[in-house]
Amino acid sequence: MPVVRLVTSPQERCKQTAKAVADAQRGAGHKVRTTSEKALAECDYGDWQGQAIKDLLKEPLWRTVQQQPSAVTFPGGESMVAMQHRAVSAVRRIDAAVSREHGAGAVWVAVSHGDIIKSVLADALGLHLDLFQRINVDPASISVVRYGPDRPYVLASNTHDGDLSWLAQPPPAGQGAVVGGGAGPR
Template identity: 65%
Template sequence: MATVILVRHGRTTANTAGVLAGRAVGVRLDKTGREQAALMGGRLAVVPLVGVVSSPLERCRQTARFILDSQNLDNQGELPVTALEKGFTECDYGEWQGRTLAELAKEDLWSVVQSHPSAVTFPGGESMAAMQARSVAAIRRHDAAFELQHGSGAVWVAVSHGDIIKSILADALGMHLDLFQRISVGPASVSIIRYGAGRPSVIATNTDSGDLSWLRASPPAQDAPVGGGAGNL
C-alpha cells in the first residue's frame, strides 16, 4: 500500500490575527510559519517522495515549496509528480470568511460546528459533509494513482488545511464527522495514513518532530500485527 503524508500549512498572518481566512487570497505564512515549514521540510528530507500535491491556496503552495526544496532535486525543483488539487482546498466558509473567531463564537451556528458538524452548512458557503466528501475522494484518488504508478512502497505528500486534514483523518479512523473536532492538527504538522485493500491504517497524527527515515523501508504488510508488532524498524 502507498503511504500519504498529510501536511498542514505553516502558521499564517490570519492565524495570528484570529481571523478565519477561508479561501481569501494573499494569506501567507508569517515568520514563525516559514520556520515551521522549514523544520517540517527537514523532517521529510530523508523520505524519497514520489510526489507532492497541494491545495491551490498560497499558504499551502508556500509550504509545499519547503518540502520540494528539502528533497535535493534538480535545477527545475520538480518531483516526478507535483500538482495542485482543488479537492484539498480550504472549506468554503461563505459569509464567515474574513471574520474574527471571537466574533464567530457568538453566532448560534458556532456551537453546531463544535458538536454536530455534519449538520452544518456555512451561510453562503459549503457544508462540512461536502467538504469531507470531496477531500476524502481526492486523497483516495491520488493515493491509488501513486500506488499504481510507483508501487506499494510509494510515499507522497498532500499539503492542505486544518479542517480538511481533520476530516480525512476522521474518515480513515472510521469516526463520524460529528466527532472530528476531537482531532487536533497544528500548523506544519505531519499525519500519516496508509490505505489498504481492506481498511486505512492511521500511522501518525499531528506530529511536529521525530525521525521519519523509517518511511524508506520496504512496503508494510497488509494485515495489522496482532499484539501491536515491533513498530517501525
C-alpha cells in the same frame, strides 16, 4: 526520504509550504512531481470567511460546528459533509494513482488545511464527522495515513518530528493489523 508526489491545496499558504518541501526534496537529490488539487482547498466558509473567531463565537451556528459538524452548511458556503467527501475522495484517488505508478510503499505528501486534514483522519480512523473536532492538527504538523487493501491505517497524527525515514519501508505484504500492535518500524 524521497517523496514521489507533492499535492497542494491551491491556497497560497499551502503553495508556500509545498515549495519548502519540494526545495528540500530537490536539495536532497530527489525528483518530486508537484501538482495543485482543488479538492484539498480549505472548506468554503462562505460568509464566515475572514471573520474574527471572537465574532464567530457569538454565532448560534458556532456551537453546531463544534458539536455536530455533519449538520453544518456555512451561510453562502459549503457543508462540512461535502468538504469531507471531496477531500477524502481526492486523497484516496491520488493514493491509488501513486500506488499504481510507484508501488504500495511509495510516499507522497498532501499539503492542506486543518479541517481538511482532520476530516481525512476521521475517515481513516472510521470516525463519524461529528467526532472530527476531537482531532488536533497544528499548522505545519505531519499526519500519516497508509491506505492498505483492506483499510486505511493512521501511522502518525499531528507530529512535529522531522525524521520520517521509517515511512520509506514498504508495508508488510498481506499482513493487515498485527495482533498485539506489532514491533514498530523495522
